[in-house]
Amino acid sequence: TQLLEQSPQFLSIQEGENLTVYCNSSSVFSSLQWYRQEPGEGPVLLVTVVTGGEVKKLKRLTFQFGDARKDSSLHITAAQPGDTGLYLCAGRGATNKLIFGTGTLLAVQP
Amino acid sequence: EAQVTQNPRYLITVTGKKLTVTCSQNMNHEYMSWYRQDPGLGLRQIYYSMNVEVTDKGDVPEGYKVSRKEKRNFPLILESPSPNQTSLYFCASSLTWVSYEQYFGPGTRLTVT
Numbered sequence: 001t002q003l004l005e006q007s008p009q010f011l012s013i014q015e016g017e018n019l020t021v022y023c024n025s026s027s028v029f030s031s032l033q034w035y036r037q038e039p040g041e042g043p044v045l046l047v048t049v050v051t052g053g054e055v056k057k058l059k060r061l062t063f064q065f066g067d068a069r070k071d072s073s074l075h076i077t078a079a080q081p082g083d084t085g086l087y088l089c090a091g092r093g094a095t096n097k098l099i100f101g102t103g104t105l106l107a108v109q110p
Numbered sequence: 111e112a113q114v115t116q117n118p119r120y121l122i123t124v125t126g127k128k129l130t131v132t133c134s135q136n137m138n139h140e141y142m143s144w145y146r147q148d149p150g151l152g153l154r155q156i157y158y159s160m161n162v163e164v165t166d167k168g169d170v171p172e173g174y175k176v177s178r179k180e181k182r183n184f185p186l187i188l189e190s191p192s193p194n195q196t197s198l199y200f201c202a203s204s205l206t207w208v209s210y211e212q213y214f215g216p217g218t219r220l221t222v223t
Contacts, residue, residue, distance in 0.1 A: 009150075031210065042114070042200050042214025043153070088152065096208060097168075100145075100153040 003027075004091055004101035012107040013079055021074045021087055021104045029091030032065055032072045033098075037086040079108045112137045114215035116201050122221045123191055131186045131218050133201030141207040142184040143168065144176065146197040147217075153200065159184055160207050191222040 007022045023032070031050040035043035047056050049065035049072065056063045060083075062075040072089055089101040114135045123129055135142065143158035145168075155168030159178040173195055175187040184203075188195060201215040 004152075033210065040216065042202070042216055044214070045211050048210045090153075097155070098212070102150060102152045 004089055004099055006087075006089060006101040006104045008104060009102065010105050010107075012109065015080055015108055015110050016078050017108075019076050019079060019106070021076075021106070023072045023074075023089035023091075023101050025070050025091065027091075027093060028069050029093055029099075030069070030096075031092045032069070033090045033092075034063055034072070034074055035088040035090060037088060037103075038084075043086075043088055076106075079106075081108045081110050084108050112213070114201055114203055114213050116199075116215040116218050118218060119216065120219050122223065124223055125192055126190050129188050129191060129220075131188075131199060131201075131220070133184045133186065133215060134182050135184075135201075135203040135213070136182065137203065137205075137213065138181065139203035139205050139213075140181070141205070141209065142178065142201065142203045143212075144174070144184070144186045145200045145202065146170065147200060148197050156186070156199075158207075191220075193222050196220060196222050 004025050033048045034046045037043040047063045052067045052069045054065045060077045064073050084107050087104045090098050093099050117132045140161045144156040145153040147153050154170045156174050157168050157176040159165040162181050165176050178184055199218045202212045204212045
């Protein structure tokens with residue numbers, strides 16, 4: 001069974017701080033996605049990375065796919081209260097099914 | 111507006127009372143699926159459908175049924191709900207089963223007492 005572990009599980013920081021969320025597995029994924037979920041809503045896709053070593057930037061968010069395509073990270077620069085939410089990684093595995101990580105709950109205090 | 115809708119958004123019911131959660135999408139997507147979300151476990155797939163009349167089990171199908179009679183609708187049926195089915199449920203759709211972007215509905219919070 002392919003699993004995706006995210007760390008940390010919870011993160012509470014002050015506005016303006018930087019942070020990194022990790023998504024790790026012992027399995028290889030053909031692609032990896034990051035979603036953000038706000039209270040009372042469904043997850044919304046932020047980015048998809050498909051090539052080992054790929055780095056994508058979305059304003060203050062930087063996403064990286066590991067060289068071996070087993071892990072990924074999300075770095076947020078100068079976090080803002082609007083970044084608050086649950087961040088989920090999801091990898092497309094051997095059977096082409098989408099497997100979701102355990103989630104990281106981020107709270108950015110003003 | 112392109113969207114996935116679910117009803118009801120909140121439901122409290124008792125053990126054994128059959129219920130249906132509806133899901134509808136207006137994007138002409140072929141692929142639809144149901145997930146449940148529980149603390150510390152992330153999103154787990156219950157059932158999925160690659161197209162009309164084609165459905166298959168996900169990772170946690172026990173206690174659930176689905177049907178796909180029309181492309182836009184994919185209801186989730188709990189014939190005899192039990193307390194361990196208390197969860198937050200999401201319906202999702204994508205153009206095809208290999209499409210990168212999945213669109214999620216707003217969720218249905220179900221409590222079974």
